[in-house]
Amino acid sequence: MPIAPNFTSRLEQDWEITFLQCYPNGYLKYTDLCNILQLTAALHAELGGISFSDMQVNHQAWVLSRMRVEISRLPKWKEVVTVKTWINSLENSRSIRCMEMYIGDEKIIGCETFWAVFNTQTRRPENLALPHEHFEKFADRATLHPFSKIDFQHEMQIVGTHQVKLSDLDIVNHANSVKYLEWCLDCLDLAIIHNQKIDSFEMNYLKEVSLNDTVEIKQKTSEENTIFAIEREEKTCFALQLHCS
Template sequence: MDNYFDKEFELRFFEMNRLGEASAISILTLLQETAAEHCYYAGHDLLSLMSENLGWVLLAGVMEMKRYPLYKEKIIIRTWISKYHSIRGFRENIIYDENYNIIGRARGLWVFYDIKKRRPKKIHHDFIEKWSSYEKISLEHNISNKIEPLNSFEYKKEFKVNMYDTDTNKHVNNLRYLQWLMESIPDEILENYYLYFIDGRFISEAHYSDSILSLTKRDVEENSFLHTIKIKESDVVCATGKSVWKKIEK
């Protein structure tokens, strides 16, 4: 396999959940960190891009985990670009244990974005030259299709966007949407199941002080749910998603 980038991590205590395993949020954070390192490798770290009012925006993403790593466990995240368009690309990820056994997979659809003008921009040639593309897909799942917002729901949580929810662009970080989504998952699921699969679409921005509604409804498959995150005041949908949960083996 060519044109990939590897990043090794050792899982830290604050990244653990109550079971002593890395949380789903922690894994997604490490995926973002690996992508940031890949940008640095291409000669454009995210801070330098910000100084040019440029950045990468996640439009859609999916993750599937066979298991979550334990405290102090070493993992390797391998990432590459499988396909480019003029303004966007598909980023693939495989998560290995230290013996290169696959424990998870993820892929995302990212768009290169002019933050000041609020519109997509043609990808820098440096990225395409340094990254190149390799057509192998990490996870066979279509992340270009639409996930419809919920018209009805069974579970709801409401809260405000705090300052720490926003990123360096002063927009809500994509990771927060997963946290908010999980707020409206039934307690019986959170206590007895782990997040096996998450598929999300990021539609509109939320900002500091917005009131957020996290809406959840059971899907047709067992232990699967549909989700919508929206702004209460305007009824604008920020994100939609689907999650699948598996029983924790005790």
């Protein structure tokens, strides 16, 4: 699609929190928080002519490599949130996109995402084939802390297994990025979720998983963090680090 007439390098988009997106306590699910953030990013890419449909002309797609989310508080059912997004950097096959969530003038969530351009035929990264110079790049950051390397190279306890199903797949024909988070949170102590104890989390996506793959979910908890790793055939595909208050 051509660049939209209303395209701007910074986008603000309002979303109303529905009951389908909430936990039983009425607060937004962490998974649906990630969905809202990614839908906002997708909208901005579409307006700017670098959406999935635009990129498929060259058999390309954006895939998420890293995501860091810092939370002051979660929004609740019926609240209207505003998500602001901009591109921090975009070079060759890699891009950092920033997002912030507000209620009124109050910033409640900051998020930074690291994306890679992925060839959907070869399943390998490659340079973006579409022009992007019309996207102004901004040095502003959305989180207090940068991406970190999650340390999962130690003994961890197996807390679950999952076989990838059709409902886990997205348009790129692999498990959707939010599904990994969902599988891990389903293994977490319910009190942490219900009492909104998570004040930040970070995710590293290392290898894709596909339909009918069976994965192991492993966990290690320390005083400061809870770390999850998802493995397929003894190779780590995903790592999650939660910091709880």
